[in-house]
Amino acid sequence: MELWYTEYQTKNLGLTARIKATLYTGQSEFQEVAVVDSYQFGRMLVLDGVFQTSIFDEFIYHEMIAHVPLFAHPNPQTVLVIGGGDGGTIREVVKHQSVEVAEMVEIDGLVVDVSKKYLPEISVALNENHPKLRLKIGDGIKHMQEVENKYDVIIVDCSDPIGPGEGLFSHAFYQDVYKALKPDGLFVQQTESPFYHQELIKRLKQDIASLFPVTRLYLANIPQYPSGLHCFTIGSKQYDPVTADIARIPENFGTRYHNREIQKSCFALPNFVQELVK
Ligand code: SAM
Missing domain, CATH: 3.40.50.150 (Vaccinia Virus protein VP39)
Known part of the structure; x- marks a missing residue:
C-alpha cells in the first residue's frame, strides 16, 4: 500500500509527499513532533502537521x-x-x-x-x-x-x-x-x-x-x-x-x-x- 503525507499549506492547497515510513511520532507539551521518510525529500521533520525541514533541501x-x-x-x-x-x-x-x-x-x-x-x-x-x-x-x-x-x-x-x-x-x-x-x-x-x-x-x-x-x-x-x-x-x-x-x-x-x-x-x-x- 502506498503512503502519502499531506501538509495543508493554505485552506485550499497542500503539499503531498509519498512516504516510505513514519520513523517517529510523539507529543510534547507544545506540539506534535513527527519524522517521516519520504521519496522526494528524504527524512522530514514535521511539527503539528507542518513540514519544517528535510534532508533534500x-x-x-x-x-x-x-x-x-x-x-x-x-x-x-x-x-x-x-x-x-x-x-x-x-x-x-x-x-x-x-x-x-x-x-x-x-x-x-x-x-x-x-x-x-x-x-x-x-x-x-x-x-x-x-x-x-x-x-x-x-x-x-x-x-x-x-x-x-x-x-x-x-x-x-x-x-x-x-x-x-x-x-x-x-x-x-x-x-x-x-x-x-x-x-x-x-x-x-x-x-x-x-x-x-x-x-x-x-x-x-x-x-x-x-x-x-x-x-x-x-x-x-x-x-x-x-x-x-x-x-x-x-x-x-x-x-x-x-x-x-x-x-x-x-x-x-x-x-x-x-x-x-x-x-x-x-x-x-x-x-x-x-x-x-x-
Ligand atoms: N525551518 C523551519 C521553518 O521555517 O518551518 C523552522 C524550523 S525550527 C524546527 C522551528 C522551531 O521553533 C521549532 O522547533 C519550535 O519548537 C521553535 N519555537 C517555536 N516557538 C518558540 C519560542 N517561543 N521560543 C523558542 N523556540 C520556539
Missing part, C-alpha cells in the same frame, strides 16, 4: 538564514538563534571564525532530541561538548525580555505564526530584540511566502521598520515550503546588508547554495514583492 534555508545576516555584520562574535531545534542554523553559524559564542534558545526539548536521533546530518553541531554552543531549552520570547545589549546577530528560526511561535511575530517581541542587540547589531527572521502570506509580510515589515533604521527583505527558492519562494526579513541598527563587503566571504566556505553572488542578488526583489514592503 535543508541546506538552502539554513545557509540563507545564517550566512546572509552573518556576512552583513563585519564581526559577529556573539550570536543567538531562537527556535531552530533541528540544529541546521547553529551548524551554519559555528562555521564563522569570528563567532565565539552561539547561543540557541529552543522551546521544545523534544524537537532537539528527535533531531539528534533521526536527523544527524542537520543536528551535527547540537553537541554538549561543542566549544561555541550554549543550548537552552526555554521560551525565546521570555529570553528576549531578560537580555540587553548582548548580541551582534539574532536569528529567529521559528515555525509558523501559530502555536508557541505566534509571539515571535509581534511588535513587542521586536522591541525586545532591539534591546537585546548591541548598538550595531542586526537580526533576521524567516517570514514565510511572498505569495501566500502577504498581509503578514507587510505587517512585519512595518513593525520592524518602526524600530530599526535599516529593514531589508531577501528571497530564496526552497522547494518544500509553501509556494517554493521563501522570504526573510532583516532589521539592522547600523549596517545595510545590501552594501556588505562580499569579498569577505571565503570562496570555499563549504556551502551548497550561498555564495558571494547570492549574498548580493538575494536582495533583488520582484515588483510585486517590492510593493509589499514599500
